[in-house]
Amino acid sequence: MKRTLIIPAIVFAVVSVCASQGVAQTKKPAAAAKKTTGAAPSADAAAGKALIAKSDCMACHKLDVKLVGPGFKQIAKKYPANEENKNALAKKVVEGGSGVWGAIPMSPHPALSVDDAKKIVTYILSVK
Numbered sequence: 001m002k003r004t005l006i007i008p009a010i011v012f013a014v015v016s017v018c019a020s021q022g023v024a025q026t027k028k029p030a031a032a033a034k035k036t037t038g039a040a041p042s043a044d045a046a047a048g049k050a051l052i053a054k055s056d057c058m059a060c061h062k063l064d065v066k067l068v069g070p071g072f073k074q075i076a077k078k079y080p081a082n083e084e085n086k087n088a089l090a091k092k093v094v095e096g097g098s099g100v101w102g103a104i105p106m107s108p109h110p111a112l113s114v115d116d117a118k119k120i121v122t123y124i125l126s127v128k
Contacts, residue, residue, distance in 0.1 A: 048123030051116055060106070063127065070101045072124045081125035089124075090117035 060068035079085040094117050096108030
């Protein structure tokens, strides 16, 4: 009688392990495929991320939550990543501004070139 209970229990355990490994194996290639088929960040976006790391941006902005200014994801959600928006936002980074996200003005960054500001904006608009 013990054999009759043990054999089905062993078969059940082996089938369960095989099934769980099969699921894990099918999920891993799909995740890997997603990584390889996703759009790679542009060189400008990568440069913008590096510029942000060296700047004072994170004193007022965070990636996904409002601090003093809006989170980068909020900005990316509001503005499509087209040339018109990149140019306008880069100008706002350099010159400063207020009114769009509330009464607190964004400090100007006159030492930042418009090209570097555009790289920063390219990164911000890519963080959706």
